[in-house]
Amino acid sequence: MQLNFNDESFRDDYSYKNSPEAIKRFPFPFSEDHYMYSVNIEPHAKGAKGSVYEYTFDVDEHYVSECLDKSVTLEQDPGRYAALPHMMTAQWDFLELAMTAMANDYPEYFTLTKNGNVWTWKNRPLEIIDTFTFGDATTLPYEPFEYMGRQMQGDFVLLDQRDGTLYADAGIVTSQADWSLAFNTGMSWQEWHGPVPKVTELGVLDRALKYLLNLQVANPVRRLNWTMTINPRLDTSPENYPLWAIDRKKVNDETVGDLVNLRVELQTLFRLPRSNAIVFGIRCYLASLKDIATYPRWAKRLHRVQKDLHPDLIEYKGMTTYHRYVIDWLAQFDDGEVLEYGAHPE
Amino acid sequence: MSTINVKVAAVEEVTPLIKHFRLESEDGADLPPFSGGSHIVVTMDAEGRTYRNPYSLMGSPSDTRAYHISVRRQESSRGGSVFMHERVQVGMRLKITHPVNLFSLSKLAHKHILIAGGIGITPFMSQIEDLKAVDADYELHYAFRSYEQAAFVNELEEKCEGKLYCYADSQNERIDLTELLRHQPLGTHVYVCGPSPMVVAVLETARNLGWPENNIHHEEFSAPPVGEPFKVQLARSGIEVEVPAEMSMLEAIEEAGVAADSLCRGGVCGRCELTVLETDGGIQHHDHYLSDSEKVSCRSIMPCVSRTKGKRLVVDL
Ligand code: HEM
Numbered sequence: 317m318q319l320n321f322n323d324e325s326f327r328d329d330y331s332y333k334n335s336p337e338a339i340k341r342f343p344f345p346f347s348e349d350h351y352m353y354s355v356n357i358e359p360h361a362k363g364a365k366g367s368v369y370e371y372t373f374d375v376d377e378h379y380v381s382e383c384l385d386k387s388v389t390l391e392q393d394p395g396r397y398a399a400l401p402h403m404m405t406a407q408w409d410f411l412e413l414a415m416t417a418m419a420n421d422y423p424e425y426f427t428l429t430k431n432g433n434v435w436t437w438k439n440r441p442l443e444i445i446d447t448f449t450f451g452d453a454t455t456l457p458y459e460p461f462e463y464m465g466r467q468m469q470g471d472f473v474l475l476d477q478r479d480g481t482l483y484a485d486a487g488i489v490t491s492q493a494d495w496s497l498a499f500n501t502g503m504s505w506q507e508w509h510g511p512v513p514k515v516t517e518l519g520v521l522d523r524a525l526k527y528l529l530n531l532q533v534a535n536p537v538r539r540l541n542w543t544m545t546i547n548p549r550l551d552t553s554p555e556n557y558p559l560w561a562i563d564r565k566k567v568n569d570e571t572v573g574d575l576v577n578l579r580v581e582l583q584t585l586f587r588l589p590r591s592n593a594i595v596f597g598i599r600c601y602l603a604s605l606k607d608i609a610t611y612p613r614w615a616k617r618l619h620r621v622q623k624d625l626h627p628d629l630i631e632y633k634g635m636t637t638y639h640r641y642v643i644d645w646l647a648q649f650d651d652g653e654v655l656e657y658g659a660h661p662e
Numbered sequence: 663m664s665t666i667n668v669k670v671a672a673v674e675e676v677t678p679l680i681k682h683f684r685l686e687s688e689d690g691a692d693l694p695p696f697s698g699g700s701h702i703v704v705t706m707d708a709e710g711r712t713y714r715n716p717y718s719l720m721g722s723p724s725d726t727r728a729y730h731i732s733v734r735r736q737e738s739s740r741g742g743s744v745f746m747h748e749r750v751q752v753g754m755r756l757k758i759t760h761p762v763n764l765f766s767l768s769k770l771a772h773k774h775i776l777i778a779g780g781i782g783i784t785p786f787m788s789q790i791e792d793l794k795a796v797d798a799d800y801e802l803h804y805a806f807r808s809y810e811q812a813a814f815v816n817e818l819e820e821k822c823e824g825k826l827y828c829y830a831d832s833q834n835e836r837i838d839l840t841e842l843l844r845h846q847p848l849g850t851h852v853y854v855c856g857p858s859p860m861v862v863a864v865l866e867t868a869r870n871l872g873w874p875e876n877n878i879h880h881e882e883f884s885a886p887p888v889g890e891p892f893k894v895q896l897a898r899s900g901i902e903v904e905v906p907a908e909m910s911m912l913e914a915i916e917e918a919g920v921a922a923d924s925l926c927r928g929g930v931c932g933r934c935e936l937t938v939l940e941t942d943g944g945i946q947h948h949d950h951y952l953s954d955s956e957k958v959s960c961r962s963i964m965p966c967v968s969r970t971k972g973k974r975l976v977v978d979l
């Protein structure tokens with residue numbers, strides 16, 4: 317497999333674009349005409365060739381530009397990376413998991429050579445070569461978690477398991493849907509999920525936590541979450557709220573198809589072996605409503621899901637100002653055809 | 663459950679009742695790293711019976727060449743420990759699970775008090791390596807019947823550098839738990855592994871002294887995802903499926919070629935729910951999905967984790 321990496325931006329002129337192949341493999345999250353929170357967790361098993369589930373960590377045409385965007389965000393706000401001191405073993409666990417998987421899955425891009433504890437990492441797309449001693453953080457230009465996190469698409473949180481719950485004790489977070497790492501570092505599962513509506517009465521979070529406390533090293537799991545974002549912007553953080561929230565007002569009948577993006581997070585969870593910590597990966601995929609409408613099946617499905625979405629979810633996901641434009645625009649594709657179960661495109 | 667194939671590389675008699683096994687991966691590759699306090703479940707095929715026993719890993723977590731376990735012969739049972747003692751020899755192949763840690767050290771503790779009774783010393787042997795690696799403050803209190811029957815005392819003395827306290831029953835030495843737990847600094851965690859009267863005594867003493875529940879730990883093993891074999895009849899498909907002891911009902915149905923829905927495969931999502939039409943022995947519910955009243959009614963089963971206690975079950979599939 318040989319990818320061409322896009323030269324594109326996720327800010328200012330927003331030149332981000334999906335190729336037809338990228339649209340086709342977009343992890344469209346709706347299998348049914350209705351959506352409500354559920355414990356939608358499944359084994360992170362190897363998926364179909366070419367799909368976003370084919371490999372442990374998906375690398376796609378946006379890889380290089382996305383890593384660049386991440387480095388810009390980190391430079392402007394170093395607080396997007398945080399790690400409490402007791403997470404150092406988990407940091408090395410993370411580095412090992414990522415390097416091993418990426419070198420194994422994408423040998424044309426990444427190579428890991430081990431000579432005892434002395435490892436050499438080659439990242440061809442980003443033109444990085446480093447030789448370091450595994451376990452000795454002074455031999456890397458950043459802490460191991462930040463070093464590797466900067467070379468991967470998506471955000472990562474490292475969770476320490478204690479007191480029968482999980483604590484977000486480290487994170488590298490630059491493409492979040494309006495939540496703050498600085499605010500959440502050191503918080504527990506119950507605390508950081510506090511703002512989410514409906515989940516208590518549904519019992520979703522209690523069940524999900526029980527499952528995760530039993531997560532095992534060889535059996536990672538995944539789930540999809542979604543929201544909408546105006547412009548293909550990765551950094552929709554509370555810290556930069558004034559820079560992006562205002563764009564919601566630009567949505568109207570003419571602009572909605574281009575401006576509004578379905579933002580899907582492929583969330584993966586891995587138990588780490590030496591630290592017994594958990595990695596939570598949040599990989600963001602963006603597709604404009606026009607991209608989505610390439611496949612009428614998706615446009616119809618999305619129309620129905622949005623039409624009867626619970627008002628608390630519309631509000632929580634920050635879609636209130638422009639949601640009616642989304643429904644109106646999608647309506648043109650919906651001929652009422654009965655869609656069988658499944659999120660696949662035509 | 664994903665398993666690892668290992669071969670027995672060495673067997674050593676530590677005391678007349680305790681054997682130590684060194685396990686290496688069958689293909690000579692490194693084994694997965696693990697954290698102190700982890701255990702594996704060893705599968706033993708003993709003519710017609712399968713035993714699955716959990717054993718703590720007692721080697722250093724940084725040594726991935728081999729896993730080390732120690733097994734005390736349990737005279738009262740004819741179970742796995744006797745098999746391990748009498749049948750398992752160098753060169754033999756075994757199946758083990760990946761390490762699981764349900765007895766992990768608290769990374770934020772200011773001090774760790776480890777209390778072991780007899781063979782309960784094993785999880786602490788890997789934990790001590792982790793504690794030493796981060797230079798943590800700890801004490802290991804090790805109680806046993808007599809010095810002749812105590813395992814690994816010399817090795818521990820060397821490793822613990824003055825932090826080991828031994829108590830031999832034969833010399834009338836006892837741990838004074840109240841004394842030990844009364845004067846510990848704030849932020850101390852206590853961990854116990856040993857015979858159940860000892861575990862109960864430590865838990866009670868700590869609670870009575872007002873220790874926070876989260877600072878008191880005792881070893882737990884993962885429940886084997888197995889049970890007794892049974893037959894399930896799929897009413898709509900019109901076939902009968904044997905569910906062997908070591909397979910989940912969902913796996914057995916899938917293996918029989920019947921499409922069954924599932925998602926999490928861990929009893930939380932609700933996707934695999936099946937309607938129970940008939941059962942002769944009730945349901946062993948292991949899921950977190952059905953409500954208590956639904957569980958009592960036995961009208962539904964989550965086949966990814968639950969089983970029947972009877973011989974026969976009829977479901978609507
Ligand atoms: C252990 C790793 C996880 C972390 C660190 C995490 C963190 C978060 C955070 C920070 C938020 C945003 C809360 C806010 O508005 O401030 C959130 C939302 C949410 N989380 Fe999690 N979460 C994790 C796993 C899960 C899992 C396994 C589930 C499974 C059900 C889940 C369900 C949800 C839901 C339903 C929302 C609302 C999302 C939306 O409507 O956009 N989370 N999570």
Ligand code: FES
Pocket residue numbers: 923924925926927928929930931932933934935949951964965966967
């Ligand atoms: S597959 Fe999720 S409860 Fe059985």
